[in-house]
Amino acid sequence: MxxxxxxxxxxxxxxxxxxxxxxxxxxxxxxxxxxxxxxxxxxxxxxxxxxxxxxxxxxxxxxxxxxxxxxxxxxxxxxxxxxxxxxxxxxPETRTVIDIGGQDSKVISIDKNGRVVDFIMNDKCAAGTGRFLEVMAQALGVKTEELGNESLKSKKKITISSMCTVFAESEVISLVAEGCAKEDIIRGLHKAISNRICSMACRLRLENIITLTGGVAKNTGMVQALKKRLKAKVFVPExxxxxxxxxxxxxxxxxxxxx
Amino acid sequence: MPDNFLNDDFKSALIKKIAKNSNTYNIIKAGSKLYFRKSPESFKIWLDFLFYQLKEACKKRKPVVWTNIYTPSELFYALDLFPIYPEVISGVLASIGTANYLIETSESKFYTTDLCSFYRVAAGLVLKDWFPKPDLIISSSQLCDGSTKFFRNMSKYYNCEYYLINTPYYDDLNSQKYLAAQLEEIAYKIGKVNGQHLSNEKINYFFNLSNQTREYIIKLNEFRKNVPSPLSGWDAMAYILYMFFSSLGAKKGLRFYHTLYQETEEKVNRKIGVLKEEKHRILWLHQVRPYYKNEIIQNLKENKAVISFEEVSYVYWQALDPQRPWESLAQKMTSNFGVGPIERRIKTVYNLVREYKIDGVIHFSQRGCRQSCGGAYIIKDFLQEKGIPMLILDGDGADSRNYSKGQTRTRIEAFLEMLS
Missing domain, CATH: 3.30.420.40 (ATPase, nucleotide binding domain)
Known part of the structure; x- marks a missing residue:
């Protein structure tokens, strides 16, 4: 069939x-x-x-x-x-799915049969989505698919405080103007998104294994930031x-x- | 300056002239009678009541009082005042697509987007001068803090008296005494101004009207426990809710609920449901729903889900006692399960879930209603432990700019797929 x-x-x-x-x-x-x-x-x-x-x-x-x-x-x-x-x-061990897509992010609790038990989605803004990362990549002059590897080169911690796409973009531009390294800024962005996703995820009962889905899960830097924050068993499909x-x-x- | 500035100005002046002329409502009433001739009788009574209210607010044969939904309407009818509910009018305006223009008007005059959209619409109405002035304002602090500030502002704007009824948090004897004293004092002050002596006969008359209406609401709610659901909660949160808040103590209110009760009884007897096939019975939490054009009800219908009941229609108060008018009205206010510790609301919600054979609960978190949104997750946790799924649907009741069709659809459909 x-x-x-x-x-x-x-x-x-x-x-x-x-x-x-x-x-x-x-x-x-x-x-x-x-x-x-x-x-x-x-x-x-x-x-x-x-x-x-x-x-x-x-x-x-x-x-x-x-x-x-x-x-x-x-x-x-x-x-x-x-x-x-x-x-x-x-x-089949998946009990939580974190999907970071283009325009929204979702956390889904599932049972052993793959049935949805509960879910939560981001609010209407683009913060914590693929689109957010696309805009930031553009502001940094980096290809979206290069964000992951770039962030892994980072040696210095930078905190991005804005999660509004427009505010964060101007914050990123300011950091570039201050001479901050791109890889440090990208790492800061990944951390900010992972914090946002995790605070949303924590509203549900997070159970292992957590499977990451959606285009953003291809970003190795983002996956690393999420793993660090979630402190859970994370599975990323091929x-x-x-x-x-x-x-x-x-x-x-x-x-x-x-x- | 925009190209159409003069044009807009002219239009606004024209609307003002039309909206503040009492004859307008006679004409609209006659037109709507024809247009809605095939609608249920109860709907026509509501239209009649709405246009009567707007007409009288223009004519000002009685002092017009602006108020909010949880201030007992019996008080106004007994004092021979004419109550107008700006937030409810805002809902009506949102449903006919004029809210956003008024919201933009209010925002252009420093009303923050964080203020409840229902009050931003009302502020727009005031700023455009499209609505008759109040002679006085009486509002309660019950469940809504934004409204008290809005009304305070309006009393300054119109230079009229403002009476705030401060509702205590806990439902106990002291709270009731405190509240009863406030109500009595307000009645005394108003009586002195408009010369209306609040006799026992009057209290008896208006309280009896309210109590009879209450009985019909209770019977109606009893019918709604039937499967299939005879009445859509979507309608119940529209014109029916308008009557729920503003018509208790009015003759038209009694007529409305008596008629609605009979209409629903007939549906129950003939086993006519809102949907041909009812798969999911939903309980809607929070006082309102979005009133602008949206697809939520279609999303529910397509997935064979019906709003069987909504918490706002629950009769939580005891019949009023004309022998103890102030204590009785105070008791009505403090017995509102939305006020006070969240456990009260949880208890009521859980009872409703069981009584109305609910499959899933949707909590509509209206952006302007902080008091309800704050407790949503506590209710969700409780219900989930009992095996009742709950969706927290963030949204806005009157500001369609905060509505995303696709995102809302995904949330609702995913929730209903989960119930399947």
Whole structure:
């Protein structure tokens, strides 16, 4: 049985093909203005990689912020439920999922079956999200994907006090003007975000293992800061950005089984 | 200066002229009767009451008193005053899409965005002079501190008397005595000004009206325990809530609740529910919901969830005793479970969860209502231990700029997926 999971996020679109217990292929592309076309393109790319075609898909589930814009999906499910399913599939010991996505961050408590027990999301602002880091990377003249490695070079502690994206950006610019090293500033930013995420996470009952998902989990510096702050067993999947799409595919498989 | 400045100024002056003319409400009333001819009778009574209130506030045949929702309305009817609730009017304005303009007006005159949006709308109304002036202001400090400061400010603005009823934290005999003395003193002072002597007959009459209305609300709430839910909490927190706060002690209030009771009884007898298929029964916590255009109710409906009850509609007070009017009104105020230690609210909420067969609880944390948001996590912890999931939904009741469609949808849907 071949199914597809689509995660239409605010910054990236992820599609994944699941056949029985195997991830056959996946694709990650940036979100753009013509979302509907991009979703189709992304799925086609993934199908091409796996050698499948659209007609062979037994079921399709969409998740993410743009899940309601996928007319050909059999069902739309929130990214909270999907990240829980995906994290449970990748590591059944997972009891907490921390997903730092493009426009929001979430902490999800799950049970041994991957069912959501409770969850919490950031408030409406961009603080503590992928977008926040993107803006800061831009202000520092660093590529987003380089932030992690850069921060690992840091030798000096710097505290970033603002978490409002606009205020933090001006704070970063001021620090650059004062001659602070980029890597120290980035490390400070990671620490500020991890503090924010952890204070949110602590509102739930944090249980091991904590699985980090979402694009920001690819940032090694950010993962290190979170590990230090959480003082817990942390699991980072090989490709944390596709966990939502994987969860959607698992949900798609459940639909087929229940029919 | 913006290009359309003169145009805006002209529009504002025109609205002022229209809004402060009592005939306007006769015309709107006639139009709405036609427009809403197929609506339930109770809804039409509410419209009638709303336009009557606005018309009378313009005509000023009786002294107009501005007040807030937890100040007992029976007091005003007995004193022959005409009560107007700016925060409730703000909710109505938000529902017809005019709130943001008024909010921006108030913010341009130094009203902070941290002030409750309902009062920012009201401040905008005042600054635009779109609303009839009050003759006096009486408000209670119960549950809302922002309102007391707003009313103090308004009393300076309009140069009118302001009476603050200071509600104590604990519900005990001393608190009731303290509160009863304040109510009596206010009644005495107002009586001296408007020449209204508060006779036993009057107290009897208005208290009886209030008590009869209370009985119908209790019976109505009893009907709402039925599966499927006969009445949507979304409606209950709109026009029904307007009557809940402002019509106790008024004849129209009794008529409204009697009619609503009959309408609901018929639905229960015919097993007509709000939804064709009711999967999740929700209890809504906190006094308000968003009144501007939003998709929350659609999100709930699509997922077969219904707001079976809302804490704000719970009748927490005893019937009023005309023999002890001040003590009785004071008791009504101190028995509000939202005041005092959080354990009171938790106890009531848990009872409601059981009585209304609730599957999940949504706590709408209105940005301006600090008193409720503060205790949300304590309630959540308690309910979670009892196996009742609760969603804390941060939002705003009147300021749509604080509403994010996608983010709200994700929170609600994820919560309902969790219940499934």
């Amino acid at each position: 071949t199914v597809a999971g689509l995660d239409v996020g605010s910054l990236t679109i992820k599609t994944l093909i699941l056949e029985d217990e195997k991830i056959k292929s996946f694709t990650i592309i940036p979100t753009g203005a013509d979302v509907n076309k991009l979703i189709r393109d992304c799925l086609e790319m993934t199908l091409k990689k796996s050698g499948d075609n659209f007609k062979n898909l037994s079921s399709i589930v969409a998740t993410g912020y743009g899940r309601i814009n996928v007319p050909f999906a059999d069902k739309s499910i929130t990214e909270i439920t999907c990240h829980a399913l995906g994290a449970n599939w990748l590591n 490709e944390p950005q596709i966990v939502g799409a994987l969860g959607a595919a698992i949900a798609a498989r459940k639909i087929v089984y229940s029919e």
